[in-house]
Amino acid sequence: MKRAVTLRIFDGYFFYHAGLKTVDLQSVLFMLFAFGAIVSALLTVTRKNPVSSAMSLVAHFFMLTGLYLTLQAHFVAAVQVLVYAGAIMVLVVFVIMLLNVGREVQQTSKRSLRATATVATAAVIAVMLGSSMLSESTGKTNLVKLSQEMGTTEIGTTSSIGKTLFTDYIFPFEAVSLLLLAALIGAVVLAKRHVKEEVQS
């Protein structure tokens, strides 16, 4: 609960200096990170140069880290930076550099496909926004206040995640190690040259 208390003190500090009485810090941070996440996701999808696309994706991962922190999921935030922004993006950028792919001249040759994608996107967003405006089912309670009242601010910490991971989720954890081993071997087999070529040369 120490973290919550410091956050509250920081809240007061923020209000005092920004002169804002009714906006709490978590909401401001959420808006900031949500805007950043949407913009960087759009840049990832629309940039023609694969390298700038990859850099936007790194920015997107950091925005998501901020969002996880507003939800008080500290462990997930740390793993997001380590695994996604670190390991996976290094791999992606490495492959981009290795293949030396240039700018994409045109996006896709089928115009009907793009039109369908646009219409489908608009429809999906409209349905989701509409249903969430109309329904009262998910509730309008403040997530941060709720977790403080329920005393569940501790569920995102590394110690609680570790305890659950090595008790209730031990079998999936072991299964994941097998999956990673299989992926490792698969990647090596796929990426290496054919055995016959090596024998000949």
Add this chain to the structure above:
Amino acid sequence: MMVNLCLDYYLILSAVLFVIGAVGVVTRRNAIIIFMSIELMLNAVNLSMVAFSSYLGNIAGQMFVFFIMAVAAAEAAVGLAIVLALFRNKQTVYVDEINIMKW
């Protein structure tokens, strides 16, 4: 402006990010960018999982995010190896030029 930071905002944001990723998968030709769009979609789902975990006070959502990240790492390794193998054979990463399995 009183903004109540409720579950709906996270779910709407997650849905919007998922749709952006899906559009990327459909409209792009570069296999690596399609791959990055799949990562966008996975991350959108992760966000909604963490939001539900926080809302319900249940740790299961964050456990699933952990396993999704492990699967995504495995997918990254194998997927990029496939892209490398494709480029070695076809000298292209544009998916509409790779149609050897088209009957």
